[in-house]
Amino acid sequence: DVKVTQSSRYLVKRTGEKVFLECVQDMDHENMFWYRQDPGLGLRLIYFSYDVKMKEKGDIPEGYSVSREKKERFSLILESASTNQTSMYLCASSLASRPQHFGDGTRLSIL
Amino acid sequence: QKEVEQNSGPLSVPEGAIASLNCTYSDRGSQSFFWYRQYSGKSPELIMFIYSNGDKEDGRFTAQLNKASQYVSLLIRDSQPSDSATYLCAVNKRGSTLGRLYFGRGTQLTVWP
DSSP states (O other): OOOEEESOSEEEEOTTOOEEEEEEESSOOSEEEEEEEETTTEEEEEEEEEETTEEEEOSOOTTEEEEEEETTEEEEEESSOOGGGOEEEEEEEESTTSOOEEOOOEEEEEO | OOSEEEOOOOEEEETTSOEEEEEEESOTTOOOEEEEEEOTTSOOEEEEEEOSSEEEEETTEEEEEETTTTEEEEEESSOOGGGOEEEEEEEOOTTSOTTOOEEOOOEEEEEEO
16 A cells, blocks of 8 residues: 655744644655645645656645655645645655555644 | 636535535646545645546545546545545646646535534
């Protein structure tokens, strides 16, 4: 079974802090994704990566950056956290055009 | 026009009934179609995927794809209260980077005993 692990289930940070969310997958998938999910807005793609050091903007990249130095790890960075970034963050991975598999999610609160 | 549209519901059915969830998509070149189930407070989990026109069955679940009409549906037979969740439809898009999916906002299903 595919295992996608997100480093934290719950995280509380302060406005202006630099926040790192980590995601690790154990199935050698080349694709990794970061989404945020808000009530009524569904899943929105922030960034994704299709190979080490390769990234592509999703639909809502503003205020975020990503890093993929190793194939199994994909990090989402909030450069200067703001309250409107309070959300559920979901990481996913996939092989080519196969289904995406999700981690358990990180519920991030920015105070 | 959104890439993927779903009726947000809520859809409410009695236990034992058939629940029918529908999804339409905008790109005629889409090739891959997925259904995810998401319980409240949890992450999405894959239920089924379908690539070819027609029906695909897995236990109580049937995915139906009609590319000419650009819709994909999920039927849940003998619905159980444990099926109560939000169901997300996801579709790829011709010309998008391989692996990227477009998700609908989901249909909330409630199965009452």
